Amino acid sequence: MMQMKEEKTGDDVLSLKGIQVRFDDRLVLQNIQFSIRPGEFVGLIGPNGAGKTTLLRVILGLLAPNNGTVTVAGQPVKHGNPLVGYVPQKIHLDSDTPLRARDLVALGLDGHRWGLPLPSRSRRQKVDEVLRAVDALGFADSPVGRLSGGEQQRLLIAQALLTQPKVLLLDEPLSNLDIRSAHEVVRLVARIARSQGIAVLLVAHDMNPLLDVMDKVVYLAAGNSAIGTIEEVIQNDVLSRLYGYDVEVLRVRGRVLVVGGSNDTTTDLLQPTHHSNLRRLEESD
Ligand SMILES: Nc1ncnc2c1ncn2[C@@H]1O[C@H](COP(=O)(O)OP(=O)(O)OP(=O)(O)O)[C@@H](O)[C@H]1O
Structure with a gap:
């Protein structure tokens, strides 16, 4: 776990300390530690399988970590806590x-x-x-x-929002949306966070729609995490340490890509599919 700056813990509404999760003999989360204050918007970013959903399940009290503690408003988490709101990825209903x-x-x-x-x-x-x-x-x-x-x-x-939560968890709410709708949802969530003082933890593969609103980013990779502002965390050296190999952060026309691999197989590590992200970027502009 890399903590980018000293955190003041007194006002925190969500606090994770030394979270470790093991499935059989595989360590999925090693030592996750971060805290969020009321009204803060935090993006939880990471490649497939990094443990983002697992971490949400821990915060929801659905999965007991092998080590570490989670508190919401100073209390240990329990399943069904009205102070924690959860937004699933999409509605599973027939269209008719x-x-x-x-x-x-x-x-x-x-x-x-x-x-x-x-x-x-x-x-x-x-x-x-x-x-x-x-x-x-x-x-x-x-x-x-x-x-x-x-x-x-x-x-x-x-x-x-019905239970008046203090913490709102959103699991990839943008993954099925076009760019414009994604921006609308992000702006809406940011407005609610600020106006109602709710701490937001939003899971995303693509951090770009969140760049304007994120106060902090929690980046998960290879079982480890880095926490801080985007400027602090989204850096070649920080992310290379997390992944355990050289990755590069590309900033192109205000967008951020985290790429890895040799020159001819370079892929955007945050995209679920292995298309040529650079080409995708050119096409979307
Ligand atoms: N109940 C379980 N038993 C065994 N392994 C599990 C279990 N739940 C998750 N895993 C494994 O833990 C790892 C992390 O999974 P998780 O779903 O938390 O990742 P994620 O970051 O949310 O991935 P994605 O972005 O693809 O949704 C994966 O390798 C997954 O297969």
């Missing part, structure tokens, strides 16, 4: 489902943690409140299946 947008969001109220169902007026108020927070009141009564990927993603964020 009759469920309306507001019904999908309201499902978040029916979790066991809420005990008896709320009276319908206060249910509606709570749902409207979170729909407003994600700018979704305009399509609140539309069938979910007819909405765009970006609109559906906003509903999942609304659902996660």
